[in-house]
Amino acid sequence: MLREVTATRYIEPLREGGSLPGLIEADDLGTYVLKFRGAGQGRKTLVAEVVCGELARRLGLRVPRLVTVALDAVLGLGEPDPEVQELLKGSGGTNLGMDFLSGALGFDPLAFEVSPEEAGRVVWFDALVTNVDRSWRNPNLLRWHGDLWLIDHGATLIWHHNWPGAQTSAARPYDAADHALRSFAPDVRAAAADLAPRVTEDLLAEVTAAVPDAWLTGEPGFDIPDDLRRAYAAPLLARAATVHEHIHGLEETR
Structure with missing residues (x-):
């Protein structure tokens, strides 16, 4: 499970x-970016953030540390913006x-260099989790202390929006033509050789266990949270072995 902290001040x-x-x-005196369970995208966005963030971390990619945040709604009483207050x-x-x-600085491909090896690892990971939100228009990458950090994985795991079609959705190819790191000649095959064998049932069980039960209960078609955890893991396990063969849009970079 993720470590839990309690929000003491909304900044x-x-x-x-x-x-x-x-x-x-x-x-804990820490400062955090808070993603709300009450936001329009709903709790599935938070689930995707945890599954992808914790998986990325275990595969050696840099992701800001995640925590669960206990929030008392009274923190919103003094907020002047009605949207934020709601x-x-x-x-x-x-x-x-x-x-x-x-x-941290927002990633700019014209200002920063990324090796083909690192670019390949990020592209391979995004293909694995079907991330459609890492384009040059909106990279969701930060440069911090000279290193590349991945953020914002809410727009991933497309199959959890239609569980009956999960296996079909998970088999879809990945279009990397607009990927933020496309121009760095991503070495996807090297990334696959290194990372794919690490995506095991045990690893995915560990990753999905980090998702709080509160975000998994009540999902139609699933009796208990652990059933839903296994449903998240199954497409990732199936996809990991061959996803590098189904990444399109990188041909001109090779």
């Missing part, structure tokens, strides 16, 4: 994100936080 909204995340302080009031309970990387 400000971060308006770069479509879900209007916020910056908070917590009882988010705070509607998100009492367990939310998702990620370490705030103070001083």
